Amino acid sequence: MRKIIIAIDGYSSSGKSSFAKNIAKKYGYIFIDTGAMYRAVTYYAMQNGLVDSHGSVYEDKLIENLPNIKITFRYDPVTEASSIFLNGVKIDEEIRSVDVSDKVAVVSSIPQVRERLVALQREMGRDKGIVMDGRDIGTVVFPDADLKIFMTADPEIRAMRRYRELSQAGKKVSLEEITQNILKRDNADITRTVGPLKKAEDALLLDNSRMSLEQQMLWVSEKIDKLIK
Numbered sequence: 001m002r003k004i005i006i007a008i009d010g011y012s013s014s015g016k017s018s019f020a021k022n023i024a025k026k027y028g029y030i031f032i033d034t035g036a037m038y039r040a041v042t043y044y045a046m047q048n049g050l051v052d053s054h055g056s057v058y059e060d061k062l063i064e065n066l067p068n069i070k071i072t073f074r075y076d077p078v079t080e081a082s083s084i085f086l087n088g089v090k091i092d093e094e095i096r097s098v099d100v101s102d103k104v105a106v107v108s109s110i111p112q113v114r115e116r117l118v119a120l121q122r123e124m125g126r127d128k129g130i131v132m133d134g135r136d137i138g139t140v141v142f143p144d145a146d147l148k149i150f151m152t153a154d155p156e157i158r159a160m161r162r163y164r165e166l167s168q169a170g171k172k173v174s175l176e177e178i179t180q181n182i183l184k185r186d187n188a189d190i191t192r193t194v195g196p197l198k199k200a201e202d203a204l205l206l207d208n209s210r211m212s213l214e215q216q217m218l219w220v221s222e223k224i225d226k227l228i229k
Helices: 016-027 034-047 059-068 098-108 111-124 137-141 155-168 175-191 213-228
Strands: 005-010 030-033 071-076 081-086 130-134 147-152 204-207
Touching (some): 016 030, 016 081, 016 213, 030 071, 030 081, 030 111, 034 059, 034 071, 034 081, 059 111, 098 111, 098 175, 111 137, 130 137, 137 147, 147 213, 155 175, 204 213
Parallel strands (some): 005 147, 030 130
Antiparallel strands (some): 071 081
């Protein structure tokens, strides 16, 4: 069976990561969460005084610090999942905070940040056999990906999913706060000048508003099996 590149793009909290993780697990592929990479850079900026109290980023200083930011993914056989590390420190939980979510769109819109991470992402996909999710994978990072999927869901449903995820993790947040954050993120992702969120012409649309993960896996497995056999 030949290895392929699977590019998954879509809106914030549309379930891209869970979907991509399950595909990677089923086919023995490497899962690369590009959104987590941008969150990692944002977290680094926040931890190193490169973001002011109003959420503005000191772009010049962040750009100067890019060579000091090392992002890696490591597979944990116990949890059967990949974790993200920033300069050797695991930051899976830290990058999912509302504070990071509020600032990641600003950081990800900086051309030099995107340049650095896109180059790294392409290197990760050199040997194929990967599932990569993000905002511009099928349009910018891998325009020649073997399979492109664009995911969406109603904003209210995405907000509720995110609210439950954070609540289960013990985070105290309001549904209204999450909803506003998602709408704000959608607008920033769609309107940014560098690598805006948009569906590639040859991408398959997956609206999972009323689909379980199992139903989504049945849908995508049919597509993948046709490509690898």
